[in-house]
Amino acid sequence: MSLTTGIELVIDGLARGLSFALLGAAITLVFGLGNVLNLALGTFAVIAVVVAVTVAGAIGSVAVGALTGLIVVATLGLVVDRTLLSSVYRSEGEERIVLGIFVTLGLAIALDGLMYVYVPLTYSLAHGVPGVELAGIGVRGSTVLTFAVAIPVLTGLFGFLDRTRLGTATRTVVHNETGALLCGVNPRRIRTIIFVVSLVLAGIAGLLRAASSDVTVSAGFELTVFAIIVAIVGGVRDLRGTVLAGFGLGLVITAANFVVGAYLANVLLFAVAVAVLIARPEEIS
Amino acid sequence: MIPRADATQIAALALVLLPLPLIVTAGGATYQLRIVALFLVFATLTVALNIVFAHTDQLFLFFGALAGIGTYTTALIAEAVGISAWATLPLGALAAGALGAAVSYVAARRGMTVIVLAILTLALQLAALEFFVGARDITGGSTGFPFDGLSVAPIADLAGVDERVAFAYVLIAVLLASLVGYARLRDSRWGAAFDAVRQDPVAAEAAGIDVIRTKVFAGALGASIVGAVGPLYAQSEGYVLPSMFEFQAVDVLVLVMLVLGGSRTLLGPVVGAGAIVLLDEFLGEIGQWRTAALGVLLVVLFLYFRQGIVPKVQDRYDAYRSANDGPDTAADG
Numbered sequence: 001m002s003l004t005t006g007i008e009l010v011i012d013g014l015a016r017g018l019s020f021a022l023l024g025a026a027i028t029l030v031f032g033l034g035n036v037l038n039l040a041l042g043t044f045a046v047i048a049v050v051v052a053v054t055v056a057g058a059i060g061s062v063a064v065g066a067l068t069g070l071i072v073v074a075t076l077g078l079v080v081d082r083t084l085l086s087s088v089y090r091s092e093g094e095e096r097i098v099l100g101i102f103v104t105l106g107l108a109i110a111l112d113g114l115m116y117v118y119v120p121l122t123y124s125l126a127h128g129v130p131g132v133e134l135a136g137i138g139v140r141g142s143t144v145l146t147f148a149v150a151i152p153v154l155t156g157l158f159g160f161l162d163r164t165r166l167g168t169a170t171r172t173v174v175h176n177e178t179g180a181l182l183c184g185v186n187p188r189r190i191r192t193i194i195f196v197v198s199l200v201l202a203g204i205a206g207l208l209r210a211a212s213s214d215v216t217v218s219a220g221f222e223l224t225v226f227a228i229i230v231a232i233v234g235g236v237r238d239l240r241g242t243v244l245a246g247f248g249l250g251l252v253i254t255a256a257n258f259v260v261g262a263y264l265a266n267v268l269l270f271a272v273a274v275a276v277l278i279a280r281p282e283e284i285s
Numbered sequence: 286m287i288p289r290a291d292a293t294q295i296a297a298l299a300l301v302l303l304p305l306p307l308i309v310t311a312g313g314a315t316y317q318l319r320i321v322a323l324f325l326v327f328a329t330l331t332v333a334l335n336i337v338f339a340h341t342d343q344l345f346l347f348f349g350a351l352a353g354i355g356t357y358t359t360a361l362i363a364e365a366v367g368i369s370a371w372a373t374l375p376l377g378a379l380a381a382g383a384l385g386a387a388v389s390y391v392a393a394r395r396g397m398t399v400i401v402l403a404i405l406t407l408a409l410q411l412a413a414l415e416f417f418v419g420a421r422d423i424t425g426g427s428t429g430f431p432f433d434g435l436s437v438a439p440i441a442d443l444a445g446v447d448e449r450v451a452f453a454y455v456l457i458a459v460l461l462a463s464l465v466g467y468a469r470l471r472d473s474r475w476g477a478a479f480d481a482v483r484q485d486p487v488a489a490e491a492a493g494i495d496v497i498r499t500k501v502f503a504g505a506l507g508a509s510i511v512g513a514v515g516p517l518y519a520q521s522e523g524y525v526l527p528s529m530f531e532f533q534a535v536d537v538l539v540l541v542m543l544v545l546g547g548s549r550t551l552l553g554p555v556v557g558a559g560a561i562v563l564l565d566e567f568l569g570e571i572g573q574w575r576t577a578a579l580g581v582l583l584v585v586l587f588l589y590f591r592q593g594i595v596p597k598v599q600d601r602y603d604a605y606r607s608a609n610d611g612p613d614t615a616a617d618g
Contacts, residue, residue, distance in 0.1 A: 037400065087588050097400045098344070102540075102587040109537060110580025117573045225411060228404060263419030270412035277405045281397040
C-alpha cells in the first residue's frame with residue numbers, strides 16, 4: 001500500500017467517521033435524556049433522503065430538496081414524540097427501556113414497510129461538488145461535502161449544548177432528572193426538542209450517504225445499527241465519547257474494508273460492539 | 286408428569302392439529318400445507334422464546350442466527366461426512382444450544398440488563414447473517430442451496446401418504462413434544478426457579494437459587510430448540526437461504542407471536558403463531574402491506590395489549606365461571 005493510498009484511506013475514514021459521529025450522537029442524545037433507544041433512527045434518515053431526492057428532482061435544487069427532507073423529518077419527529085413516545089415516557093425504569101425498543105422497532109418496521117410499497121427505488125443526490133486533487137491525493141466531491149457539512153453541524157451541536165440555556169438545561173436533565181425538575185426545567189419539553197434535533201442529525205447523515213452512494217429503504221436498519229454500535233462503543237450517555245468512537249470506527253472500518261473486504265469488515269464492527277458490551281455492560285442501563 | 290389442566294389443553298390442541306394436514310390437502314393443495322408447516326415451525330420457535338424471554342427475562346434477539354447455525358451445522362456436516370441429516374440434527378441443536386448457553390452465561394456473569402443482552406444478541410444476529418451471506422465457500426452465499434436431508438419419504442411411502450403430509454406430522458410431533466416439555470418444566474423446580482429469578486434475582490440468590498445456572502439452563506434449552514427447529518424449517522421449505530434467518534424474518538415475527546398469544550402461558554405461543562400466520566394469509570390479498578401491518582401490530586401490542594390473547598380469554602372464562610358458580614369459588618378468583 002503506497003503512502004498516497006494510505007492518506008486517501010485516512011481521509012475517507014475521517015469522512016465516514018463524521019457520518020458515524022452524527023448517527024451516534026443522535027442515539028446518545030435521546031438515550032441519555034429519556035432512556036429510549038431509537039431503533040427507527042435510520043428509517044428517518046432514509047425518509048430525509050427520499051424526500052430530498054424527490055423534491056430536488058421536481059424543482060431542480062439539491063439544497064432546497066435537502067432542506068425540505070430535513071424539515072419533513074423534523075415534523076415527523078415532532079408527531080412521533082407527541083404520540084408514541086408520550087406513551088413510552090409514561091412508564092419508568094427498565095420497563096421504559098424495553099417499551100422504547102419495541103415501539104421504535106415497530107415504528108421502523110411499519111415505516112420501512114410503507115416505503116417498500118411507495119418508494120422502492122434507489123436514491124442518490126447529485127450534489128455537484130467537484131472532487132479535489134492535491135499532490136496526487138484524490139478526494140471525492142462527496143467527501144469534501146461531508147467535511148463541509150458535518151464539521152459545522154457537530155461544532156454547532158457542541159456549541160448548543162455548552163453555550164446556550166437550552167443546552168445547559170439538556171445536560172442538566174441528562175445528569176439528574178429530579179434536580180432539573182427542581183430547577184424549573186421541564187424534562188418532557190427538552191426531550192421533544194432533542195428528539196427532533198436527533199432526527200435532523202440522522203437526516204444529515206443520510207443525505208451525506210446519499211451524496212456518495214445509492215440509498216435504498218433497507219439502508220435504514222443498517223444505519224440504525226451503525227448508530228447504535230457507535231453509541232455503545234463511545235458510551236451511550238457520553239456525547240464526546242460517541243463522537244470520538246465515530247471517528248475511530250470510521251477509520252477502522254474504512255481500513256478493514258480495504259484490507260479484508262466489506263463482509264469481514266462488518267463482522268469486525270459487530271465483534272467490536274459485542275466486546276464493548278461484554279467489557280462494560282453497566283455502561284448502558 | 287404434567288398438571289392435569291395442561292394435559293387436557295395439549296390433548297385438545299392435538300385433536301385440532303392432527304387432522305389439519307389431511308384436511309388442507311384434501312383438495313390436493315400443497316400451498317395450504319406449506320402455510321400449516323410455517324405455522325408449526327413458528328409456534329415451536331415461540332415456545333422457545335417463551336421459555337427464554339418471558340420466563341427468565343433474557344431478551345434473545347438472535348433466534349434467526351440460532352436457527353441458521355443449527356441449519357448450516359446440520360446440513361453442512363451431513364454433506365461433508367456423507368451421512369443422513371437426521372444424524373447431524375442433534376449437532377445443529379447442540380451448536381445453537383452451546384451458543385445460547387455461552388451468551389446467557391456471559392450476560393448473567395456480567396450482570397447485563399435486558400437491553401444490553403438485547404443489543405448484544407442483535408449484534409450477534411447481524412454478524413451471523415453477514416457470515417451466512419459472505420462466507421460463500423462454506424454456506425453457498427445469498428443463493429443458498431437446496432436441502433432435502435430430513436426427508437421422510439421412506440416412511441411416507443410405507444404409510445402410503447404424501448411425503449409433505451408426513452413431514453407435517455413430524456412438525457406436529459415436535460410442537461406437541463415441546464409443549465409437553467414446557468408444561469413439565471413449568472411444573473418442576475426449574476419453573477419455580479424461573480419465577481423467582483424473574484421477579485427478584487437478589488432474593489432468589491438469597492433463597493439459595495443459583496441465578497446464573499438457572500438463566501444458562503433456560504438460554505441453552507431455548508437456543509437448542511431453535512437450533513433443532515431451523516433444519517426442520519429448511520426441510521419444509523426445500524432449501525437453505527440466508528434470508529430465511531434474517532432478524533425481520535424470524536425474531537420480529539416470533540416476538541409479536543409471543544406477546545399477542547400471551548407470555549408465560551402454555552397455548553399462548555400456538556395461538557399467537559396461528560393468529561399471525563392467518564393474518565399474514567389474509568393480508569396476502571394486499572401482500573405489499575404485510576411488513577407495514579406487522580410493524581403497526583408490534584407498536585399497538587406493546588403499548589396496549591401486553592397481556593396477550595390467552596390470559597385475556599382465561600380471565601373472561603374465570604369471571605364467567607365464578608359468576609355462575611356462586612360466591613364460594615368467586616372468592617379465590
